[in-house]
Amino acid sequence: MIGEGPVLLSYGAGIAHITLNRPEAGNGFSIALMRALQEAIMTVHGDARVRAVVLSGTGKIFCGGGDVKEFASKGADLPNYLRMATAWLQVCVSGLVNLEVPVITRVQGAATGGAGLGLVCCTDLVVAGRSARFMAGGTRVGMAPDAGASATLSRIVGFRRAMDLVLTNRFVDAAEALQIGLVSRVVDDEALDAEVMVLARRIAEGAPQAQSATKRLMWNGLGRGFEASLPDEAREVARLSGTADSLEGLQAVIARRAPQFTGR
Structure with missing residues (x-):
């Protein structure tokens, strides 16, 4: 404390x-x-x-x-x-x-x-x-x-x-x-x-980078139109797809197990 x-x-x-x-x-x-x-x-x-x-x-x-x-x-x-x-x-x-x-x-x-x-x-x-x-x-x-x-x-x-x-x-x-x-x-x-x-x-327990990006996109989207939000979404998805957590998430779905996210 x-x-x-x-x-x-x-x-x-x-x-x-x-x-x-x-x-x-x-x-x-x-x-x-x-x-x-x-x-x-x-x-x-x-x-x-x-x-x-x-x-x-x-x-x-x-x-x-x-x-x-x-x-x-x-x-x-x-x-x-x-x-x-x-x-x-x-x-x-x-x-x-x-x-x-x-x-x-x-x-x-x-x-x-x-x-x-x-x-x-x-x-x-x-x-x-x-x-x-x-x-x-x-x-x-x-x-x-x-x-x-x-x-x-x-x-x-x-x-x-x-x-x-x-x-x-x-x-x-x-x-x-x-x-x-x-x-x-x-x-x-x-x-x-x-x-x-x-x-x-x-x-x-979630993927930290993915959750951070999601939070940022959602808040930014409050003040933007639909079309203006699309480029930011595309950039974040592309960036996140190169992280270890993204690969872990995909493998966990395939193996039908709980993912173990590390923030990398």
Whole structure:
């Protein structure tokens, strides 16, 4: 375990665990938390041991958005504080998108506000407990979507539904979140940890270069047209076909056995 502050980082079996650790504030985002989160992301980045990342929060909820008590305490200086806070938040969500390994978000309780919902939208797979709830929350406090949600949310759930969520700030329960594609899986609360680890281990056993290329292509494809995506796909497939993992994967299919990927 690295650190005992607002973000914890630990490793095991090819999986890095990044944990928001401000349960007394609902894991609400402050500048100190965002700095710690970015440090954890950069520590994981390029670490050859890591093949998957699990992002979670301690306590009863995943993330309640920005720390509204801290925001309110800034008074007239709030715009300056939020300029800095928003810059750090953008660095964090960009870092998660650009990590070379898949990121799995574990959601218990609530994922609300720009930070909470934004983290859900900028990660690759999301496993939610059945009691989880989601809310945009920006306009509720006279603000607007951040953490990239103005770009990601509509691509995930569709423009009309995204507009409904960000303008009404209504809560979305886990069942609806699954139905609209906001999360990948929903499980009973008591099975949440086990399901996340099963998924993380499955990702960690995959071919690292292939998964990294796939993640990059999928995220880049969000902002591109169909034709513009084809050359990148062709280049990646050709490059990957020359790796040892590709040959191992082909041989494993022929031999009807599980592949043993090494990242080469």
